[in-house]
Amino acid sequence: MLSLSNVWVEYGEKVVLERISLDIAEGSFVSIIGPSGAGKSSLLRVILGQDQPSRGTITLDGEPLPKECGPDRGVVFQRYSVFPHLTVLGNTLLGLEFAQAPFAARLFGGARKAAIAQAGEMLAEVGLADSMNLYPSEMSGGMQQRLAIAQALIKRPRILLLDEPFGALDPGIRTDMHALITRLWREFGLTIVMVTHDIKEAFGLGTRVLTLDKRRHDPHAPHRYGAGVIYDIALTRKVQAEAEAQVVGITIDTFGNN
Numbered sequence: 411m412l413s414l415s416n417v418w419v420e421y422g423e424k425v426v427l428e429r430i431s432l433d434i435a436e437g438s439f440v441s442i443i444g445p446s447g448a449g450k451s452s453l454l455r456v457i458l459g460q461d462q463p464s465r466g467t468i469t470l471d472g473e474p475l476p477k478e479c480g481p482d483r484g485v486v487f488q489r490y491s492v493f494p495h496l497t498v499l500g501n502t503l504l505g506l507e508f509a510q511a512p513f514a515a516r517l518f519g520g521a522r523k524a525a526i527a528q529a530g531e532m533l534a535e536v537g538l539a540d541s542m543n544l545y546p547s548e549m550s551g552g553m554q555q556r557l558a559i560a561q562a563l564i565k566r567p568r569i570l571l572l573d574e575p576f577g578a579l580d581p582g583i584r585t586d587m588h589a590l591i592t593r594l595w596r597e598f599g600l601t602i603v604m605v606t607h608d609i610k611e612a613f614g615l616g617t618r619v620l621t622l623d624k625r626r627h628d629p630h631a632p633h634r635y636g637a638g639v640i641y642d643i644a645l646t647r648k649v650q651a652e653a654e655a656q657v658v659g660i661t662i663d664t665f666g667n668n
């Protein structure tokens with residue numbers, strides 16, 4: 411479905427990503443992990459269409475990826491994707507209003523009624539049906555991320571990009587959000603690409619885990635080489651469970667708590 415061929419991301423002299431070639435199958439859930447600064451968010455941004463690769467090509471269904479981010483791709487960031495001055499309903503409607511009335515960003519009459527019904531359905535999907543008139547400041551972090559997910563999904567994207575979407579949440583809330591995103595992924599037939607720092611989350615949710623890191627280092631010119639895909643691990647259910655258990659073991663050993 412989504413294909414990256416020899417993709418590079420460079421900022422002037424600084425090489426962030428080099429030679430990324432990947433085929434992402436429809437319906438897969440790809441987790442991306444790697445050290446800080448490896449270029450995980452940069453990779454997400456080129457898939458989103460927010461940035462252009464400096465070299466290489468990206469295709470969607472065999473066609474070059476449109477330069478701007480269209481309704482085929484939705485995104486959820488760790489924070490700040492909801493508008494504080496709009497209610498939950500207003501925030502959710504906004505995506506539809508921009509898509510259907512790009513100049514006024516406002517719908518009227520029957521179109522508005524239909525949009526409100528659609529927003530209501532989406533908010534029910536993420537468990538916010540009773541919170542439509544709240545403002546983000548009146549909501550917990552978990553509720554705000556549910557809203558960000560509703561905002562991203564209302565335009566029915568085929569690809570959902572998640573940049574550390576649960577990174578700022580408490581562990582208990584994270585578990586609820588994992589269940590939610592897994593349900594939505596299946597229900598909406600989404601293809602998900604998620605950046606995370608949490609290895610357990612990467613293996614627990616993903617059907618495939620990619621590790622980005624530099625293959626080569628030049629101590630005299632740290633920006634000379636970019637990161638590539640070091641590991642590309644496809645997870646069947648059994649491997650997924652085993653890998654998860656192993657990762658827990660490694661984490662415990664690393665911190666010497668065992």
Ligand SMILES: Nc1ncnc2c1ncn2[C@@H]1O[C@H](COP(=O)(O)OP(=O)(O)OP(=O)(O)O)[C@@H](O)[C@H]1O
Nearest residue numbers: 421424426444445446447448449450451452453605
């Ligand atoms: N617009 C830009 N101009 C110059 N350098 C940039 C730009 N955007 C990102 N970078 C650099 O690219 C590198 C990779 O950044 P990126 O945010 O993609 O890494 P990351 O793996 O997502 O990091 P983290 O895990 O800390 O969020 C960093 O060194 C960053 O400074």
